[in-house]
Every structure is written in structure tokens, then in C-alpha cells.
């Protein structure tokens with residue numbers, strides 16, 4: 001090797017070290033956070049997917065429980081009022097609205113750069129007593145009731161105009177296969193009082209009050225099609241929504257609540273993806289709106305027996321993941337919302353599913369002490385390791401308006 005050649009090799013090597021040195025310094029300046037330390041909202045943003053939670057306003061306000069509000073702010077890009085936008089809470093006295101708690105949530109969302117899902121305009125539960133008593137006692141007749149519903153939808157949508165991304169316009173209007181008769185049908189207070197036409201009316205009233213908000217039909221047990229027969233709730237919904245669209249009703253999306261339980265068979269990601277695609281092929285957006293996965297709380301689970309806890313924690317992670325992967329597969333699946341994120345504030349233990357309150361629980365991503373469960377990292381991994389060509393950014397949906405009937 002000549003001296004000149006040696007000098008050249010040395011210079012190239014020195015330059016390479018220099019370059020590598022610069023690269024490694026830059027990388028060191030911007031350390032990549034560990035996957036487990038990245039937030040759900042940041043990981044969802046890689047796909048344009050909003051990741052949300054229902055918010056319990058009492059917990060959000062509780063100064064003794066600061067972890068709650070800090071996790072709502074840091075982990076989620078969308079919030080839903082768990083209760084405070086429901087009719088009973090907005091208008092406890094006829095003619096007098098109380099927007100205080102709902103406006104507080106809107107304000108929190110604005111400060112934390114979050115979008116808001118509006119929940120809920122037309123539902124048979126959490127109606128004001130003055131309204132249900134009036135109907136039961138015969139002092140509110142059908143015409144007046146229809147006028148009251150129109151006023152409610154109009155007033156609420158108008159109040160929150162420009163502040164809500166998606167409204168759950170009609171919620172849980174359909175029966176289940178275990179109801180009588182077991183052929184799927186419209187059910188509940190509003191159907192009994194006003195008939196199924198109230199569904200199209202509600203969407204038209206909501207659209208008239210806000211041209212820019214996305215309008216959703218929201219329900220549970222609609223994660224995947226069944227046999228396509230008269231007991232298949234998803235097929236019934238599909239047929240009805242198809243009719244609404246052909247009548248020019250301004251419905252923009254389907255909200256699938258996603259209340260699952262580890263004791264059930266549930267669905268896999270591809271069944272979920274197929275179902276989403278059938279609805280989005282109608283031109284609709286899609287959202288998971290109330291996801292949680294509950295488990296039976298046997299005495300052994302309650303005492304913390306790991307042999308009973310572990311299968312539940314793993315099944316829970318798998319079920320959350322099936323819904324998220326199904327959602328990621330569709331560019332029209334715009335948001336994925338959990339119905340609460342900690343067992344400390346979850347509706348599940350407060351509910352009697354048939355064997356008493358407290359018989360089911362463990363339904364969320366964090367336990368009662370805010371310790372993350374297996375499901376949280378499973379979902380982060382789904383968001384982290386998904387990408388093109390199978391997972392693409394979301395497609396923004398425009399509100400349907402001024403549509404002629406097909």
C-alpha cells in the first residue's frame with residue numbers, strides 16, 4: 001500500500017466516522033420513545049385514527065384523582081360524554097336546560113386538542129322524568145311528544161354546533177335475537193310512541209340544525225353479520241340503513257358500540273373488517289363507539305387468583321384487538337372509542353347483567369389502580385406495527401346533505 005493510498009483510505013474512514021458520529025448524535029438528540037411509552041392517541045394519529053374514551057365528569061373533576069384527567073388528556077384524541085349530554089341531564093326540568101357539565105367537557109377537549117363525539121340525541125334510557133311521567137299519565141300526547149323530540153334534537157345540536165365531530169343521533173333502536181318476538185324489529189319508547197319513522201325524522205332534524213356534523217346510528221351487538229336471516233340484527237340494520245339512504249335521509253355513519261365479554265365467542269378481526277366494509281360500501285363512515293370487554297368475576301378472580309385472572313386478561317386483549325384490527329383495515333373507520341379506560345370508573349360493575357351487580361368487571365385497559373393491563377400494549381402493538389399496504393390513512397367523510405332520494 002502506498003502512502004497516498006493509505007492516506008486516502010484513512011481520510012475516507014475518518015469522514016465515515018465523522019458522518020456516523022453526526023448521525024448518532026442527532027439520533028441521540030431525538031430518542032425514539034419506547035413503544036410502550038407512546039400514547040394511544042399518538043399511535044392512532046399515524047393512521048389518522050382518533051382514539052377516544054367516554055368521560056365520567058365527576059371523575060374528571062375530582063381533584064383527589066388527578067390520574068384520571070391526565071390519562072384522558074394524554075392518551076385520547078376524542079372524548080364522549082358518558083352521561084352528561086343525555087336528555088335527563090340536559091333538561092331535568094321542562095324548558096330549563098343545564099349545559100354546565102357538557103360545556104365543561106367541550107372546554108376540556110378544546111384545551112387538549114381533542115374532538116368530541118356527541119352522545120346521545122334519541123334514546124329510550126335516561127329520559128327526563130317529566131317527559132316519561134307525562135307520557136305515562138296521558139298529559140303528553142303523541143303530537144306533543146313528536147314536537148318535544150324535534151325541539152330536543154334541534155336545541156341540543158344547535159347548542160353544540162361547531163363543537164361536535166360526530167353525533168349519535170339514534171341509539172339502540174333495535175331488538176336483539178333474545179327478545180320476543182326473536183325476529184329483529186324496532187323497539188323501545190320512541191318506536192312505541194312515534195313508530196319507526198322517528199328515526200328518519202331525527203336525522204333530518206339534526207342535519208337541519210348543523211350542516212357540518214357527522215350523523216351516526218349507534219347500537220350494540222352489531223360487530224359482525226350473522227346468518228343473514230330474520231334474527232340477524234346486523235342484517236336488519238343493514239337493510240334499514242340502505243332504505244334510509246335511498247330515501248335521502250342524511251345518515252353519515254354507523255357506530256358499533258363494541259361491548260364484548262370474554263365469556264362469549266365474539267368475533268375475529270376479519271369478520272369485523274368484512275362487516276365494516278359492507279356498511280362503508282354504502283358510502284357510510286364507521287366508528288367503534290363504546291368498546292369494553294368484561295369478564296365474569298368469580299370468587300377466585302375477586303381474590304386475585306392468577307390462574308383465573310390470566311386467561312381473562314389474555315382473552316380481553318384478543319377481543320379488543322379484533323375490533324381495532326378490523327377498524328384499522330377500513331379507511332372509513334374514523335374513530336375507536338373505549339367506554340371508559342379504568343376499572344375504577346367503569347359502568348360494568350354497577351350493572352346487573354342477570355346475576356347481580358358486581359358479577360362482571362375487569363372491562364377496561366387499566367385496573368382500579370391505573371395499572372395498565374395486557375390489552376393496552378396489545379392495542380399499542382396493533383397501532384404500531386400496522387401500515388401500508390393493508391392499513392392506510394383514514395378518508396375524511398363529508399356530511400350528507402341536500403341529497404335526493406335514490
Ligand code: G3I
Pocket residue numbers: 082083125126171257290347
Ligand atoms: O349520578 C347519580 C347519582 O347521583 C345517584 O346517587 C346514583 C344512584 O343510582 O345514580 C347516579 O346516576 C347513575 C349514572 O349512570 C351516573 O353514574 C345512574 O343511576 C345510572 O343509571 C347511569 O348509568 C349509565 C347508563 O348508561 C344508563 O343506562 C352509565 O353510567 C353509562 O355508562 C351507560 O352508558 C350506556 C350508553 O349511554 C349507551 N350504550 C350502553 C352504555 C352502557 O350501558
